[in-house]
Amino acid sequence: REFVVLGGRHTRWFVLTADYLLVYRCLIACSNEGPLEFNNDYCTYSDRHEPEQWFNIRTVSVGASFHRPGTLEMLSKKHDCFFRKDGPVTFDELTCFNVSGTAHGIDAENPLSVTMSMCRPEEKKIIAWRKAIERAHLDYHGILGKNLGMKITDATLKVKSAYARSEFPELDKTLSAPNAFSPVLCPTQAGQPDDVSEMAEEAFLAPVAKFSSDPPQPFMPGDNSRSGAAFFKSADGSLMVKRIRKFEYVELWKLAQDCSYHQRVVAGAKKRISLINPIYLAFQSSGQFWVVMRVEKLPELVSKMLPPADSPWRQDFFSDLKPGAMTSDRKPFAKQVLQDAMLPGLHMRSSLDQARSSLVDDVKYLADHNLVDYSLLMVGSVVRFDNHDNNSRMYFLDHSIQSLFQAVAKFPQCGISCGKREQDLVDVTVKLTPRVAAHLEWGGQHYRCCCVELGLGESALVKSPCALVSGTAPCGTLLGHGFHAYWRSSVGGRCLVRLGGVSLPDRQHLDSLDPLIFVDNVGPAAQYCQACAITCVSLLDYLLPLTTTKSLENYALLPVYRELKWSNYEARIRHLLFCLADAVPQVETMERKNKMLRHFVEEPSSISQQAAKMCSDVFPALRKDVDAKILQRLVALKL
Numbered sequence: 269r270e271f272v273v274l275g276g277r278h279t280r281w282f283v284l285t286a287d288y289l290l291v292y293r294c295l296i297a298c299s300n301e302g303p304l305e306f307n308n309d310y311c312t313y314s315d316r317h318e319p320e321q322w323f324n325i326r327t328v329s330v331g332a333s334f335h336r337p338g339t340l341e342m343l344s345k346k347h348d349c350f351f352r353k354d355g356p357v358t359f360d361e362l363t364c365f366n367v368s369g370t371a372h373g374i375d376a377e378n379p380l381s382v383t384m385s386m387c388r389p390e391e392k393k394i395i396a397w398r399k400a401i402e403r404a405h406l407d408y409h410g411i412l413g414k415n416l417g418m419k420i421t422d423a424t425l426k427v428k429s430a431y432a433r434s435e436f437p438e439l440d441k442t443l444s445a446p447n448a449f450s451p452v453l454c455p456t457q458a459g460q461p462d463d464v465s466e467m468a469e470e471a472f473l474a475p476v477a478k479f480s481s482d483p484p485q486p487f488m489p490g491d492n493s494r495s496g497a498a499f500f501k502s503a504d505g506s507l508m509v510k511r512i513r514k515f516e517y518v519e520l521w522k523l524a525q526d527c528s529y530h531q532r533v534v535a536g537a538k539k540r541i542s543l544i545n546p547i548y549l550a551f552q553s554s555g556q557f558w559v560v561m562r563v564e565k566l567p568e569l570v571s572k573m574l575p576p577a578d579s580p581w582r583q584d585f586f587s588d589l590k591p592g593a594m595t596s597d598r599k600p601f602a603k604q605v606l607q608d609a610m611l612p613g614l615h616m617r618s619s620l621d622q623a624r625s626s627l628v629d630d631v632k633y634l635a636d637h638n639l640v641d642y643s644l645l646m647v648g649s650v651v652r653f654d655n656h657d658n659n660s661r662m663y664f665l666d667h668s669i670q671s672l673f674q675a676v677a678k679f680p681q682c683g684i685s686c687g688k689r690e691q692d693l694v695d696v697t698v699k700l701t702p703r704v705a706a707h708l709e710w711g712g713q714h715y716r717c718c719c720v721e722l723g724l725g726e727s728a729l730v731k732s733p734c735a736l737v738s739g740t741a742p743c744g745t746l747l748g749h750g751f752h753a754y755w756r757s758s759v760g761g762r763c764l765v766r767l768g769g770v771s772l773p774d775r776q777h778l779d780s781l782d783p784l785i786f787v788d789n790v791g792p793a794a795q796y797c798q799a800c801a802i803t804c805v806s807l808l809d810y811l812l813p814l815t816t817t818k819s820l821e822n823y824a825l826l827p828v829y830r831e832l833k834w835s836n837y838e839a840r841i842r843h844l845l846f847c848l849a850d851a852v853p854q855v856e857t858m859e860r861k862n863k864m865l866r867h868f869v870e871e872p873s874s875i876s877q878q879a880a881k882m883c884s885d886v887f888p889a890l891r892k893d894v895d896a897k898i899l900q901r902l903v904a905l906k907l
């Protein structure tokens with residue numbers, strides 16, 4: 269059989285398998301032996317059986333059929349192709365549909381998003397092909413029965429019909445739940461002329477329009493998804509349809525049937541916004557259970573105010589967090605939060621204040637329904653000041669940050685916080701001579717570069733790691749316990765001195781040099797490490813009940829997780845958010861009996877250290893290389 273694809277100037281030929289849609293350069297010649305629909309052993313392919321392109325069937329979507337007149341340019345013998353007719357072939361009308369997906373090619377280095385038109389003069393055959401590709405796509409994803417758009421339409425009509433009668437759809441007795449329902453709707457409120465009912469009805473009707481107009485796009489959830497669920501996004505990326513397990517479907521119905529879900533997620537939003545990711549529709553089809561929910565992301569108004577997505581000084585995050593040793597993005601996210609708190613002094617408290625108040629209500633609601641294992645989703649962006657990037661300087665110097673604050677304030681689930689720390693260190697190492705009594709001679713005097721040995725995390729508190737001090741005696745003699753010559757590895761091997769030098773009122777007989785003596789012109793203008801974080805918070809995957817079986821599993825997995833992972837889940841989620849909001853390093857302070865040290869390193873507050881100790885389960889242990897990198901970022905001038 270000939271199946272023609274219009275791709276550029278010439279025809280191409282399709283072969284459909286369970287996993288791939290193959291595109292060949294030349295006509296495929298097949299004998300009449302065997303059923304071609306299921307066996308292509310009797311076909312002859314060009315190019316040593318190598319396709320020109322191939323689509324992974326997971327990514328393939330098909331469009332609606334359309335008609336067009338067409339002239340096909342057939343590749344002939346001179347192109348090493350089998351042929352039946354030489355030259356162009358003209359048809360009065362072709363029936364076509366578009367095929368889109370991620371295509372790989374023999375000569376392509378990377379896969380590309382490609383759209384082709386598959387056409388045949390016979391309408392029945394092209395319709396059969398369209399159905400076959402769509403079925404292969406559904407089979408690959410394990411979707412039984414109709415396509416998702418049709419399933420969502422059927423479920424919406426069932427719910428809408430019952431809602432018009434101020435009822436939930438009829439219960440399926442074998443399921444103890446309806447075959448379709450909308451958790452955001454409360455039938456007793458049907459037809460009420462209020463903003464809440466109108467908002468709920470509008471949200472409920474959105475999926476049928478978005479999933480019927482264009483094919484849904486498969487979405488890969490990443491390594492942290494362990495349920496094996498299938499995910500599909502709407503074409504505009506605003507909604508997600510997800511296959512869930514039967515017990516989750518039943519738990520969702522328990523939340524919906526007394527309208528408590530509607531009251532918490534929809535009606536309650538008038539008083540205080542809920543962080544619970546809303547589910548707009550739930551349905552059963554062909555023995556499978558599905559929900560349609562909102563895709564969490566930064567609000568469009570906020571996104572428009574951010575720098576371009578490809579800016580090197582913008583870092584987006586989408587982090588699924590769970591407490592303790594449970595599989596999640598907690599460790600890398602907490603590590604970054606802690607480092608941002610240590611360098612530019614960026615703390616997330618102000619960006620999470622509104623979310624924290626809502627979280628208390630939401631986790632209590634979930635705890636009252638005995639639900640656990642839900643995730644705290646953090647979505648947002650960190651914008652960092654880069655003094656070497658003109659666009660970054662302009663962004664921070666004009667009113668962009670102020671406008672960003674105004675935009676974020678309109679969304680209670682989101683917040684913004686900024687941090688700023690002066691870069692005021694000068695690296696004078698190149699001017700010094702190591703391993704001698706006098707590291708430097710200046711103005712007829714001898715000087716040594718003496719540095720403090722910092723404990724883990726003290727880069728967040730350091731004023732000046734070193735000082736250029738007059739004298740030739742050992743640093744411990746000049747300044748006391750805890751000071752060493754700059755070249756020793758225990759203090760980093762570099763001489764980093766604060767602009768203006770270090771005042772030594774306790775050693776008035778000693779002179780301390782300003783590192784700007786080495787600069788011919790005026791010293792560097794004030795420079796800063798600055799960053800702003802925009803964070804939006806939501807709660808996901810909240811349909812796991814702590815049943816008797818799960819309670820036994822909770823104890824059985826104690827050796828794996830080293831804790832009862834689902835016990836006190838409500839308190840542990842609150843604890844996780846509290847720690848992220850108030851990130852401070854747990855400082856390993858060195859012996860501080862020497863009062864001279866206070867001129868080099870700030871003393872951590874007892875309150876901050878109590879908080880750090882309480883949050884040691886959230887943040888990773890600090891390492892010396894992290895402190896070293898932070899000190900390097902604080903250098904304004906390297907001689």
